[in-house]
Amino acid sequence: MEGNLVIVESPAKAKTIQKFLGNGYVVKSSFGHIRDLAEKKLSVDIANGFRPEYEIPDNKKKVVAELKKAADAAQTVWLASDEDREGEAISWHLVEALELEKERTRRIVFHEITKNAILEAVEHPRDIDYNLVNAQQARRTLDRLVGFELSPILWRKVQKGLSAGRVQSATLRLVVDREREIAAFKPEAYYRIEAKLLIGGVEVHGLLDSRFASIEEARRFLEESIGAKLSVAAMEKKTVSRCPAPPFTTSTLQQEAAAKLHMSLSATMRIAQSLYERGLITYMRTDSTNLSSLALGTSKAFIVENFGPEYAHTRQFKTHSRGAQEAHEAIRPTYMQNTSIEGTAQEQKLYNLIWKRTVASQMADASIEERTVSVASDKRPEKFIVKAQKVLFDGFLKLYMDTPEEGEPEAGTFLLPDVAPGDPVQAASIVADCKFTQPPLRYSERTLVKKMEELGIGRPSTYAPTVATLTAGRGYLVKGDKEGTPMQVKSLCLEDGRISERVRTEVVGAEKGKLLPQEIGIIVTDYLCANFPDIMDYDFTAHVEKDFDLIAEGERVWNEVIARFYTPFHHKVEQAVADRQYSRIERDLGVDPADGQKVVAKFGQWGPFVQKGEGADRVCAGLGNGQLIENITLEEALKLFRLPRVVGEHEGLPVVAMRGRYGPYIKCGDRSVSLPRGLAPESVSLEQCLPLLQAEPAKAAAPEVLREWGELKILSGRYGPYIKYGNANYKLPKGAEPASLTEGECLKIIAGSTPTTRKFRRFSKK
Numbered sequence: 001m002e003g004n005l006v007i008v009e010s011p012a013k014a015k016t017i018q019k020f021l022g023n024g025y026v027v028k029s030s031f032g033h034i035r036d037l038a039e040k041k042l043s044v045d046i047a048n049g050f051r052p053e054y055e056i057p058d059n060k061k062k063v064v065a066e067l068k069k070a071a072d073a074a075q076t077v078w079l080a081s082d083e084d085r086e087g088e089a090i091s092w093h094l095v096e097a098l099e100l101e102k103e104r105t106r107r108i109v110f111h112e113i114t115k116n117a118i119l120e121a122v123e124h125p126r127d128i129d130y131n132l133v134n135a136q137q138a139r140r141t142l143d144r145l146v147g148f149e150l151s152p153i154l155w156r157k158v159q160k161g162l163s164a165g166r167v168q169s170a171t172l173r174l175v176v177d178r179e180r181e182i183a184a185f186k187p188e189a190y191y192r193i194e195a196k197l198l199i200g201g202v203e204v205h206g207l208l209d210s211r212f213a214s215i216e217e218a219r220r221f222l223e224e225s226i227g228a229k230l231s232v233a234a235m236e237k238k239t240v241s242r243c244p245a246p247p248f249t250t251s252t253l254q255q256e257a258a259a260k261l262h263m264s265l266s267a268t269m270r271i272a273q274s275l276y277e278r279g280l281i282t283y284m285r286t287d288s289t290n291l292s293s294l295a296l297g298t299s300k301a302f303i304v305e306n307f308g309p310e311y312a313h314t315r316q317f318k319t320h321s322r323g324a325q326e327a328h329e330a331i332r333p334t335y336m337q338n339t340s341i342e343g344t345a346q347e348q349k350l351y352n353l354i355w356k357r358t359v360a361s362q363m364a365d366a367s368i369e370e371r372t373v374s375v376a377s378d379k380r381p382e383k384f385i386v387k388a389q390k391v392l393f394d395g396f397l398k399l400y401m402d403t404p405e406e407g408e409p410e411a412g413t414f415l416l417p418d419v420a421p422g423d424p425v426q427a428a429s430i431v432a433d434c435k436f437t438q439p440p441l442r443y444s445e446r447t448l449v450k451k452m453e454e455l456g457i458g459r460p461s462t463y464a465p466t467v468a469t470l471t472a473g474r475g476y477l478v479k480g481d482k483e484g485t486p487m488q489v490k491s492l493c494l495e496d497g498r499i500s501e502r503v504r505t506e507v508v509g510a511e512k513g514k515l516l517p518q519e520i521g522i523i524v525t526d527y528l529c530a531n532f533p534d535i536m537d538y539d540f541t542a543h544v545e546k547d548f549d550l551i552a553e554g555e556r557v558w559n560e561v562i563a564r565f566y567t568p569f570h571h572k573v574e575q576a577v578a579d580r581q582y583s584r585i586e587r588d589l590g591v592d593p594a595d596g597q598k599v600v601a602k603f604g605q606w607g608p609f610v611q612k613g614e615g616a617d618r619v620c621a622g623l624g625n626g627q628l629i630e631n632i633t634l635e636e637a638l639k640l641f642r643l644p645r646v647v648g649e650h651e652g653l654p655v656v657a658m659r660g661r662y663g664p665y666i667k668c669g670d671r672s673v674s675l676p677r678g679l680a681p682e683s684v685s686l687e688q689c690l691p692l693l694q695a696e697p698a699k700a701a702a703p704e705v706l707r708e709w710g711e712l713k714i715l716s717g718r719y720g721p722y723i724k725y726g727n728a729n730y731k732l733p734k735g736a737e738p739a740s741l742t743e744g745e746c747l748k749i750i751a752g753s754t755p756t757t758r759k760f761r762r763f764s765k766k
Contacts, residue, residue: 005074031744135552185439200417206384247330250460360400388416434489456542476521484510648686657681728755
């Protein structure tokens with residue numbers, strides 16, 4: 001035996017490490033996990049301490065055989081999988097599957113792929129940490145027990161093909177509960193008074209410190225303000241300091257990439273993994289905000305050289321997450337002097353975000369002067385409030401501006417002169433605008449991750465896969481826009497001593513890019529909350545995560561934790577199986593006044609729909625986007641029965657307006673065209689349809705890139721996700737999740753399958 005064999009998870013990581021180790025070392029990839037629980041059976045021996053029954057999947061047998069041959073020929077085998085629980089488990093599986101002797105096996109870990117980090121790890125190997133392995137086994141086993149026992153109940157009680165999970169079901173409940181909060185909210189109108197004021201020669205906007213409940217009260221205020229003398233009542237001036245945000249953890253990177261770069265969670269993690277494997281950033285799964293002494297030193301040197309010594313402020317942020325399983329270091333660039341990198345546009349943007357956030361965290365606080373002026377009237381007790389801020393010293397703001405929370409206005413910066421009480425103020429205009437109280441905001445991917453982290457649901461490595469499963473995987477949620485309800489309101493304006501009135505449209509409840517629960521997601525949530533309240537309880541889910549942390553710290557025995565959970569859980573499963581109650585969703589909406597027939601909303605095999613009448617004469621129509629059984633009105637339901645609707649004729653063919661899975665559209669012969677926003681299928685005219693039909697057919701949208709490794713890509717096309725390699729396309733195996741596939745797994749799929757071919761319709765010769 002001679003030489004050293006280093007085993008990592010991915011080919012990209014292997015390629016980077018090989019450059020640093022050079023001759024005498026051979027670096028090979030395991031292409032992720034080499035063993036797992038069997039796909040089509042429980043694979044947990046409940047009677048014998050919940051012992052997992054692992055197997056080598058067919059698509060990994062060739063990889064294992066090659067690694068076994070290389071390991072047998074090597075003098076020393078170095079297991080260099082990632083430093084978290086998942087990586088520790090991969091190393092343990094390699095020991096078991098390759099039958100590695102302890103004397104010639106070394107475990108090495110590093111949180112960045114740089115030459116110094118790799119050589120340092122080789123100098124200080126360790127044994128496999130079985131506490132981390134057991135924590136990963138506990139999570140995998142518990143999630144298999146929950147999914148394997150709950151999913152068949154959903155198939156029987158609700159609909160086939162559904163799934164449930166400890167983390168995904170609690171996360172789904174968050175979105176469903178929020179939607180119900182919004183549905184129960186009753187918007188109330190109020191009048192907000194804003195004035196355009198001239199203070200010390202500067203034009204500013206002041207907001208009245210009171211609201212009015214009706215237009216009559218607002219009108220009375222404006223009438224009494226005619227000819228009023230305004231003056232400065234008080235001026236408050238104070239200097240505040242703003243601290244920079246900590247370096248990125250997994251969750252804060254996902255949130256900020258969503259806010260600033262409009263990246264999805266899965267895209268952020270995919271790109272971050274690519275940057276890590278290329279040696280450009282530290283490990284991307286972490287809940288630590290700690291920075292190494294080297295990072296602190298190089299950051300300070302960069303700041304002093306490029307901004308000046310007054311901009312440097314070395315600080316170490318505390319990690320608030322207890323039991324941080326990957327608490328080694330925050331996500332940061334491996335070399336602080338690399339202000340930019342080569343790569344795709346997305347890689348460059350994400351790297352730039354990480355670099356700026358890291359450097360900004362080591363910069364001085366910003367010093368800001370805040371001024372608040374209150375303006376009084378001689379005819380009314382209310383006061384106008386004018387706020388302004390001025391940056392005295394920009395500090396970290398010179399490099400990086402934090403993103404405000406959703407729903408919070410961004411702070412403006414403008415000058416406000418020094419004034420004294422009694423100084424006169426001129427009002428150019430005063431406007432009374434009708435507004436409505438706002439319900440809680442729906443979750444975006446960004447805010448959902450923040451809430452999951454707050455409640456302790458899941459861990460950094462699970463956020464993106466959980467949201468992907470709920471949306472693309474199961475269709476319990478969709479990411480989309482809520483159009484809101486247009487309301488006709490009146491506004492009043494006092495200008496030049498006269499009050500004018502205008503009517504305008506205020507849209508209430510409109511939101512963009514939010515996670516919207518679908519009917520099936522609501523039904524599954526209701527069923528699980530009624531029958532398995534523990535699984536859906538946020539505190540319970542968080543306590544399970546804490547148990548996993550204690551297992552990782554050696555303070556809990558992993559199968560004892562599983563046993564405490566499983567016994568009462570399995571008892572409830574048995575009760576649910578014996579219960580002959582099925583989830584039948586039906587809601588009476590009322591009677592159609594035109595013909596007196598009963599109208600109901602139901603959930604059937606093909607989803608939610610409304611039905612009018614009974615028996616052979618009944619009429620059915622599917623619910624539109626954003627419509628739910630629990631809040632659809634009779635009026636909305638009756639509109640659905642008008643479709644499909646023949647609008648007219650074009651070139652001898654009927655033009656039919658209808659709603660489909662992807663929204664409203666018109667159909668004429670073989671041609672289907674989506675209706676643009678503002679045109680409803682219930683009312684669109686033939687004159688409006690003809691330009692759409694006569695326009696050139698739009699080209700098919702380019703497939704979305706889900707994952708990418710050079711010429712190897714996972715794309716989302718018209719018929720779902722698939723692999724593209726060179727000029728050939730390959731189908732994904734049944735059950736494969738695009739978001740979790742590695743480059744190696746894709747290459748294995750390609751090796752074991754043939755490219756798809758374009759199918760042509762055959763015609764018989766005449």
